[in-house]
Amino acid sequence: MGASAYNQRVMCGIVAYAGTKQAVPFLLEGLKRLEYRGYDSAGVAVVNGGILEVLRSTGKLSNLNNLLDRQPLEGMIGVGHTRWATHGGPSEANAHPHTDCTRKVAVIHNGIIENYLPLKALLLEKGHAFQSATDTEVLSHLIEEELAAVSATCGEAALSGEDLLLRAMQRALKKVRGAYALAVLWSDAPGVVMAAKSDSPLVIGVGDEEHFMASDVPAFLKHTRRVVYMEDGEFAAMRKNACSFFDAQGLKIEKIPKIVDWDTSMAEKGGYRHFMLKEIHEQPKAVENTLRGRLFPLGHATLERETGLTAEYLQFVNQVHIVACGTSWHAGIVGKYLLEKHARIQTQVETASEFRYRRPVLTPNTLVIAISQSGETADTLAAIRLAKQSGAKVLSVCNTVGAAISRCADFDFQTHSGPECGVASTKAFTGQLVALSTLALHLSYARECMSDEEAFEWVDQLKKFPDLVRRALQLEPQVLEIARSFSQVQHCLFIGRGINYPAALEGALKLKEISYIHAEGYPAGEMKHGPLALIDSKMPVVAIATQSEIFEKVLSNIQEAKARGARIIALCTEGEKRLVGMAEHILELPPVSEFLSPALNAIPLQLLAYLIADLRGCDVDQPRNLAKSVTVE
Numbered sequence: 241m242g243a244s245a246y247n248q249r250v251m252c253g254i255v256a257y258a259g260t261k262q263a264v265p266f267l268l269e270g271l272k273r274l275e276y277r278g279y280d281s282a283g284v285a286v287v288n289g290g291i292l293e294v295l296r297s298t299g300k301l302s303n304l305n306n307l308l309d310r311q312p313l314e315g316m317i318g319v320g321h322t323r324w325a326t327h328g329g330p331s332e333a334n335a336h337p338h339t340d341c342t343r344k345v346a347v348i349h350n351g352i353i354e355n356y357l358p359l360k361a362l363l364l365e366k367g368h369a370f371q372s373a374t375d376t377e378v379l380s381h382l383i384e385e386e387l388a389a390v391s392a393t394c395g396e397a398a399l400s401g402e403d404l405l406l407r408a409m410q411r412a413l414k415k416v417r418g419a420y421a422l423a424v425l426w427s428d429a430p431g432v433v434m435a436a437k438s439d440s441p442l443v444i445g446v447g448d449e450e451h452f453m454a455s456d457v458p459a460f461l462k463h464t465r466r467v468v469y470m471e472d473g474e475f476a477a478m479r480k481n482a483c484s485f486f487d488a489q490g491l492k493i494e495k496i497p498k499i500v501d502w503d504t505s506m507a508e509k510g511g512y513r514h515f516m517l518k519e520i521h522e523q524p525k526a527v528e529n530t531l532r533g534r535l536f537p538l539g540h541a542t543l544e545r546e547t548g549l550t551a552e553y554l555q556f557v558n559q560v561h562i563v564a565c566g567t568s569w570h571a572g573i574v575g576k577y578l579l580e581k582h583a584r585i586q587t588q589v590e591t592a593s594e595f596r597y598r599r600p601v602l603t604p605n606t607l608v609i610a611i612s613q614s615g616e617t618a619d620t621l622a623a624i625r626l627a628k629q630s631g632a633k634v635l636s637v638c639n640t641v642g643a644a645i646s647r648c649a650d651f652d653f654q655t656h657s658g659p660e661c662g663v664a665s666t667k668a669f670t671g672q673l674v675a676l677s678t679l680a681l682h683l684s685y686a687r688e689c690m691s692d693e694e695a696f697e698w699v700d701q702l703k704k705f706p707d708l709v710r711r712a713l714q715l716e717p718q719v720l721e722i723a724r725s726f727s728q729v730q731h732c733l734f735i736g737r738g739i740n741y742p743a744a745l746e747g748a749l750k751l752k753e754i755s756y757i758h759a760e761g762y763p764a765g766e767m768k769h770g771p772l773a774l775i776d777s778k779m780p781v782v783a784i785a786t787q788s789e790i791f792e793k794v795l796s797n798i799q800e801a802k803a804r805g806a807r808i809i810a811l812c813t814e815g816e817k818r819l820v821g822m823a824e825h826i827l828e829l830p831p832v833s834e835f836l837s838p839a840l841n842a843i844p845l846q847l848l849a850y851l852i853a854d855l856r857g858c859d860v861d862q863p864r865n866l867a868k869s870v871t872v873e
Contacts, residue, residue, distance in 0.1 A: 275862070280325040284308070327374050345384055350440045352418050359416070420439070443455075451478045451480065557606070572676075614643060655668065746842060
């Protein structure tokens with residue numbers, strides 16, 4: 241698999257069902273839980289009585305739901321898809337599932353087929369008729385070609401429809417270059433859904449007299465907790481009462497289901513207006529889950545048990561590279577502050593998309609920390625592979641058990657924040673910050689950079705932190721009043737210093753991605769080097785001014801902005817009086833150790849972005865042009 245396939249991998253949602261019940265209700269239910277993965281179009285296909293039936297619609301899943309109310313489909317085996325458009329714009333013709341010329345094969349696909357144009361040209365020469373502008377449709381026609389070829393070469397040897405389809409898919413995918421997770425129906429093999437995976441996520445749910453398939457576990461969590469994660473190059477034949485797995489050569493392999501311990505309600509809105517608001521309010525629990533069992537004993541034992549990092553290896557490491565994208569990159573910058581200040585390890589942090597296109601100096605003494613909420617971020621995966629090729633070891637910090645980044649890494653640290661459905665990351669970000677704080681604690685202590693007294697004080701602060709987050713969430717009514725005052729602004733600046741500079745970056749990102757207000761984050765000390773030119777009486781400046789070693793310097797930066805007419809929204813520590821009269825709005829947060837302050841300061845900034853976006857009537861959970869964990873270059 242070349243690096244270029246990772247460049248363009250996208251995130252659509254796929255689901256499939258085989259059982260004793262009607263498939264369509266599950267397909268719609270599963271797609272609803274995966275709609276965050278794409279919402280340009282949706283479609284389903286079922287096989288009933290040996291006949292393949294397909295329905296598709298543009299726009300959000302509700303449009304497909306309405307169509308199925310008017311044209312119901314029956315069948316106990318089926319597939320469904322929700323699309324984030326890449327090749328070919330959002331349209332019914334470009335929606336999945338895609339069929340072949342015989343209308344017997346239906347394919348749903350997450351990923352990109354890089355060589356689809358030459359494949360399409362060859363298929364057109366052979367007389368195939370294409371109905372879409374997508375890369376995916378070549379798969380249905382390739383499988384059609386190979387079904388005919390396999391049938392012809394078998395002669396009198398009787399093969400089941402399932403065996404024919406498996407062989408045809410294996411032959412077809414040998415001609416494909418790209419990333420894919422795909423599920424295939426063939427009306428001549430009416431009892432099976434065939435699947436294949438390469439560099440896109442695919443998981444099987446094992447039930448009683450029914451099996452499920454999806455891009456992500458929440459799609460079927462209501463029905464089963466037993467899951468099997470497919471690996472690259474594997475195939476699966478899913479029936480109502482069994483699921484068989486095969487390697488790339490078609491040899492049968494055994495895979496043991498794992499038990500997912502997520503609460504089903506975690507994948508629902510739980511009475512909140514949006515998933516994002518629910519996930520903001522889930523952060524105290526998410527922090528508790530990230531910390532559980534990880535604070536004692538201090539030092540080597542816990543870190544080795546949780547991540548696989550040994551004491552010997554920790555002494556061997558002399559530099560760290562943190563790679564991530566988007567919100568996870570902001571968490572990585574906080575990680576740099578923590579590791580350099582407390583563990584005394586030289587640390588660099590950069591976006592994965594930049595890391596992979598230069599020539600980073602990596603050695604066997606380098607630890608690369610890859611941070612990703614989904615565990616499927618394409619550029620971060622490519623960065624991991626580059627690091628490993630250079631001889632470095634990789635530690636993943638991930639929120640999705642069994643995801644590709646965790647499987648590819650040498651060491652794994654799960655945040656256990658629970659499924660996050662809103663496109664804008666909230667609780668996963670907080671979980672990453674707490675996980676990095678926990679890692680910094682154990683690394684510092686193991687490397688003898690932290691005394692027993694300092695370590696136990698750090699532990700005490702981490703244990704108290706979930707309650708501090710609960711207190712921060714109580715600021716929501718005050719934040720709502722601020723949101724009402726600023727919901728119609730066009731621009732906003734966020735400033736912070738030191739470990740809270742990345743908190744300013746994250747606050748700006750949250751506001752711009754869900755409210756579509758132009759927002760920028762700056763180091764407060766850089767205001768004199770350009771950003772002050774933007775300030776006038778209409779410009780809000782959100783200043784992170786909680787207690788720190790450089791609080792007085794931040795205060796001076798706020799005064800500079802105020803003197804030029806800025807409308808100041810300040811975050812400060814409870815009891816701080818020096819901002820009274822300087823800031824138009826003040827949000828007081830409970831006292832917290834500076835190393836945890838970015839995670840606490842994130843709470844009101846998330847609420848501010850959410851409430852402004854909601855007041856503006858924006859689609860908070862599914863902001864325009866965005867999908868969760870997507871990299872398209």
